[in-house]
Amino acid sequence: MTVRFAAVAAGMVMAVSSVCQAQNAATGKLDVELNALASSQKGCMMTFVAENNLQAPINKISFELAFFNDRNAVDRITVLDFRDLPQGKKRVRQFDMPNVKCETVTRIIINDTPVCDGPAAGECMKGLVTRSQISVPFEG
Numbered sequence: 001m002t003v004r005f006a007a008v009a010a011g012m013v014m015a016v017s018s019v020c021q022a023q024n025a026a027t028g029k030l031d032v033e034l035n036a037l038a039s040s041q042k043g044c045m046m047t048f049v050a051e052n053n054l055q056a057p058i059n060k061i062s063f064e065l066a067f068f069n070d071r072n073a074v075d076r077i078t079v080l081d082f083r084d085l086p087q088g089k090k091r092v093r094q095f096d097m098p099n100v101k102c103e104t105v106t107r108i109i110i111n112d113t114p115v116c117d118g119p120a121a122g123e124c125m126k127g128l129v130t131r132s133q134i135s136v137p138f139e140g
Contacts, residue, residue, distance in 0.1 A: 018054065028054040029127045032063070032110065034138035035092070037102040044102040048093045052085035054119045054127050059084055061124060062115040066105040071136075075100070079114060110140040 035099035036047040052058050062081045069075040082093050130140035 014040075028123075029129045030054055030058075030124055031131070032128050032138075032140065033130070034108060034132040034134060034136060036134060037105060037136060040096050042096045042098040044097045044100040044105065046095050046097060048082070048095075049090055050082055050085055050093060051090045052087050054087065054123055056119045056123075057084070057087045058119060058124070059114055059117040061085055061113060061117070063110050064112040064114055066109045066111055067097075067105055068109075070104045070106055072106060075104070077111065080116075094097050105136055107137045107139070 015055070029093045031049075031051040031053065033044070033049040035049045036045075037063055038047070060081075060083060062079050064077060064079050066077045067075045078097070080093075080095050110128065110130060111130075113124040119127075125140075128140040130138045132138040
């Protein structure tokens with residue numbers, strides 16, 4: 001009897017594990033990394049790496065970003081067009097921000113995704129995961 005109980009319990013654990021894995025895969029995530037800031041003739045060249053691990057390709061996406069200055073005040077809010085992000089692919093996007101000095105950028109926050117064409121409504125912000133490869137914090 002105990003052998004049967006152990007076999008049934010093991011089967012239930014495997015079934016629950018499979019359901020949890022399926023739920024994690026269904027939620028997916030949208031990784032956006034601040035990779036570099038470099039001074040340019042216009043101002044500051046910002047490099048981002050994005051990877052769409054959501055359950056649908058993104059035909060078009062834009063992010064509303066807030067840039068904080070060295071006084072920890074919002075210096076500007078702007079919308080950047082990341083264009084398309086195919087499912088499971090990494091894309092590098094660069095934006096030259098005029099009249100921004102890289103050395104005064106102390107933090108960048110993604111406020112919103114005003115355009116997210118492809119995934120279900122709200123999935124881009126819900127699945128958003130941010131990180132920074134440099135000393136400037138990048139939050140979502």
